[in-house]
Amino acid sequence: MSINFTISLADRYAAAKAAFDAAEAELKAIKAEVIDSGMERHVGITCDITLSLSEQRRVDNTMLQAFLTEDQIESCRKAILVHTIRVKAKGIK
Numbered sequence: 233m234s235i236n237f238t239i240s241l242a243d244r245y246a247a248a249k250a251a252f253d254a255a256e257a258e259l260k261a262i263k264a265e266v267i268d269s270g271m272e273r274h275v276g277i278t279c280d281i282t283l284s285l286s287e288q289r290r291v292d293n294t295m296l297q298a299f300l301t302e303d304q305i306e307s308c309r310k311a312i313l314v315h316t317i318r319v320k321a322k323g324i325k
Contacts, residue, residue: 267315282318287311 239247266274266283274281289309296305 263317266317277322279319279321282320284316284318286314286316288314
């Protein structure tokens with residue numbers, strides 16, 4: 233006699249979501265560690281990662297133009313730092 237257990241879609245979703253949330257939290261912690269290290273390149277056995285910094289400006293000009301002049305809009309802009317981490321897999325045989 234065999235017992236057939238069927239896991240519901242809701243239970244599968246909940247399990248996958250919990251695993252995703254845990255992995256995302258770990259990834260965010262590691263990302264913070266990479267950024268805090270200040271090193272541009274990290275070399276690993278299975279991959280290398282490269283950290284680069286850039287600045288971006290973001291503003292909704294259409295909305296601002298309804299309320300401010302161009303000079304007022306420009307005076308409100310400020311630069312932000314953007315961290316980019318790239319992973320390059322290595323061919324392991």
